[in-house]
Amino acid sequence: MPQSLSPALSQKERESRTWQRGDYSISTDRSRLNVELIHYFLSNVSYWAAGRSRDVVERSIENSLPFGIYNGNDQVGFARIVTDYATFAWVADLFVLPEHRGRGLSKWLMEVIVTHPRLHGFRRWVLSTKDAHGLYERFGFIKLHRHERWMERPDPNLKESPDYWR
Numbered sequence: 220m221p222q223s224l225s226p227a228l229s230q231k232e233r234e235s236r237t238w239q240r241g242d243y244s245i246s247t248d249r250s251r252l253n254v255e256l257i258h259y260f261l262s263n264v265s266y267w268a269a270g271r272s273r274d275v276v277e278r279s280i281e282n283s284l285p286f287g288i289y290n291g292n293d294q295v296g297f298a299r300i301v302t303d304y305a306t307f308a309w310v311a312d313l314f315v316l317p318e319h320r321g322r323g324l325s326k327w328l329m330e331v332i333v334t335h336p337r338l339h340g341f342r343r344w345v346l347s348t349k350d351a352h353g354l355y356e357r358f359g360f361i362k363l364h365r366h367e368r369w370m371e372r373p374d375p376n377l378k379e380s381p382d383y384w385r
C-alpha cells in the first residue's frame with residue numbers, strides 16, 4: 220500500500236460547517252449548493268466568467284472548497300476557495316445576489332473564509348477583482364507586492380469575459 224504523504228483528514232475536519240446570523244446562514248455543505256443559480260450568475264451576470272459552461276462550473280466547485288450564503292434555504296451568495304490546504308489559497312467567484320447586497324453578507328463571508336480552521340497558515344492568499352478592492356482590503360489583501368515577479372498565462376482563445384483582460 221502506498222504510504223500516505225500526510226495524515227488523513229479527521230472526520231471532523233472533513234465535515235461541512237454552518238454559521239448562522241438571523242435568517243442568513245453560510246455553509247460549506249456541497250449538497251445545499253444551487254448549482255443552477257451559481258451557473259446562471261457566473262455565466263450571465265458576472266463580468267469575469269461570462270459564458271462559463273455548466274460543466275466547467277461543476278468541475279470548479281468539485282475541486283474547490285465552496286461556501287454558500289443562504290436566506291432560509293434559498294442560496295443568495297457564493298464563493299469558492301482554490302487551495303492546497305498548506306501554502307496557498309485563491310478566493311474565486313464571490314458574489315451576493317443584488318437583492319441581498321448592502322447587508323454585510325460579503326464581509327461576513329470573507330470573515331468566515333479567512334478564519335476557517337482548514338484555511339490557515341498559508342504563505343499567500345490571492346484574488347482578482349475589478350472594483351471590490353475596498354472589501355478585500357479589510358481582510359488584509361493588498362495590491363500585488365512586487366507585481367513584476369508575477370506572471371499569468373491567459374488562454375489566447377479565452378471565451379470568458381475578454382473585457383476582463385483589457
Ligand SMILES: CC(C)(COP(=O)(O)OP(=O)(O)OC[C@H]1O[C@@H](n2cnc3c(N)ncnc32)[C@H](O)[C@@H]1OP(=O)(O)O)[C@@H](O)C(=O)NCCC(=O)NCCS
Binds near residue numbers: 316
Ligand atoms: C461585491 C459584492 C460581493 C458585495 O456584497 P455585499 O454583501 O453587498 O457587500 P457588504 O454589504 O458585505 O459590504 C461590502 C463592503 O465593501 C465595500 N465595497 C468595496 N468595493 C465594493 C464593490 N465593488 N461592491 C460592493 N461593495 C464594495 C462596501 O462599501 C462595503 O463597505 P461598507 O460596509 O463600509 O459600506 C456584491 O456587490 C456582488 O456580488 N457584486 C457582483 C459580483 C462581484 O463584483 N464580486 C466581486 C468579484 S471579486
